[in-house]
Amino acid sequence: MPARNLWQMVLGNAVRSPRHFVFSAIGVVIGIGAFVFFLAGVLKVQGVLYSIFPLEEVEVIAPHTSIAGKNLSQKLTQETVDLIKTRPEVREALPRMTLQFPAVGFGKFEGQDIRFEVGGFTDGIPHSVVADDPKIADRFLDGDAEGKIGPACEPERGKDACPDRAWQYCDKVDRMCHMRVPVIVSPTVLELYNTQVAESHGLPHIGAMEQFIAERGRERMHFTIGLGDTMVAGSNVAVSAKHREVGAILIGISRKAKRVGLTVPLGYVERWNREFAGEDKAKQFSSIIVTLRDKDRLATFTTWLQEEPKLKLEDSLGEQFGTVVFVITIVLLAISFVIVGISAINIAHNFFMQVTERRREIGVLRAVGASQRDVLMIVLGEAAVIGLVSGVLGSAAAFLGSLLVDWASAALVPAFPFKPRSWFDFEWWIFALAVGFSVLFCVVGGWLPARKAAQMEPAAALAQT
Amino acid sequence: MTREPVIQLEQVRKSYGEGAGTTQVLRGVSLEVPRGELIALVGQSGSGKSTLLNIVGGLDKADGGNVRVLGHDYRSTSEPELARLRNKKIGFVFQAFNLLDHLTCLGNVTLPASFAAGARDVVRRGQAxxxxxxxGDFAHRKPSELSGGQKQRVAIARALFNEPELLLCDEPTGNLDSATGHEVIEFFRELNEKDGVTLMIVTHERRMSTIARRVITMRDGQIVEGDQAGDEDTGGPA
Structure with missing residues (x-):
């Protein structure tokens, strides 16, 4: 039977029996709708989760040990990094160093004087950590280490002291122009700013950082770091006696940045720790970010880590959330499949009834030249059309449902960190998968009735009264 | 003039049911029908006429014996080949018309074309x-809008759509009034005489005997009167 004729006959049959069509399709529409709705929902939740917790990386720390108030924890040094790099399951190991003395950030932002504690809240990371992010990589450089110092300047002239107003500042100590210290922050910081700080201080919301910088200008991203200074009363007096300022500039957002705090090139933190806290602190890393070759090899790595260098992984909330989301995803998808599976049984039942009701018709088709295969294809084609239409309708229903949920979320749910504008991530492949599953389930449901129809003896079928 | 037999049956047997409930419907029927023949198959209800017709048309399978139709030995003919044979060379007319109610008259008539690869001029041939x-003016009407006689004529048009060599009719006038039945009988006679189509008609209609070249009577699954295979040629149009 030519495909075109088959298609015409299948469509004609589908249209002429709307009751049968609706009864067969309704369960599939619900099941596929649930499938698309759940899948798009969990995909979004996963996306948000991964933006908060980079699950592909683990953070190695030294277990905290102290006796009589003295910190006896094992030190993370370059040797530790090199040792970790020898493990076959490790692709990359990059150190992270925390600023080990008090420091304060301050500057003007949108006409307001802002001050915030930086000491303990600032990490240094190697450039290679952000090398895969072109928006940041070009600017996340250690200008002092690269020798980009000069010309001489007069700090009294303020912003006009150096030729490159956007990227340089005039150091008050050596009276030379230095590149501003590039700073990145995590999406968490931006989210906290938008939901907590901006609201309460009447500051503007920041959507895309690049757009915000383009609109306001680079100079609005300037601030100063007061090394050795602090907002905490009664802090280390010895350190606070030593004090100097460096110019900084916020260059962008990165998931690689410290979750709450600032992140700058590692060289700055090493030098500042050496200058303000001593040589030991300049060689001591706060953690080591390890990227595994395969997530499944985490258990092997963790075991080695605990047994050999006696280190441990930072508790990863992300991993725990990830597991929860994974389980929820499986449960929701299983529910969807159960619904669609029941629908397939319903389709089988409906088609058995249909085939029985249409015995004479099938007999006529056989009498005028339909082969068993033709009859099989006609019935399966009808099932496939029901699947196709149900898949499209189910997907559309899920999409409409998502609009409703997003509207309710926007109108009724108060703002919170990482609250998404939409709770759904409708990737094209979800729709393709939904329609594919829908057709598959319907065809499976229609298979036995179709076989029954095809195997009917034409004479017996025609004898139906 | 010797004509190639269109139907050759040898000791065809058919039964329904199993064990003690077995009913033997055909008990070794042998028959040979030359091309251009018009045969009336008569007999009481349950004598096996319709079963024999269905077996000849490939709508049912014989339990034993040989069936050869239009050169095809049914024992070695595959199911798709049999379907093609029904599609191209055999037409069926049933007592109950067996039109599909959701299709128009033209749709019913051209239904065989749906299963034929490369069918051409489908609409024109259907109209013809x-x-x-x-x-000719009823092409776009539904069967429900037609009288019984008109329905049967649409069914005949469907059977003739592919210009078959063999037309098998099961009580074609059974549901028609006398006048309409007469028209149908006349049409069959004309079809046989002018176009040389071989017809095998299961009938209770006496008038059919008047146009039939051979009348075969069946009783209890056997041919009891008329002709068995190998009987002499009864003549007919070439």
């Missing part, structure tokens, strides 16, 4: 077939 049975 309808015109041939006097229903």
């Amino acid at each position: 077939a309808l015109g041939r049975v006097g229903l």
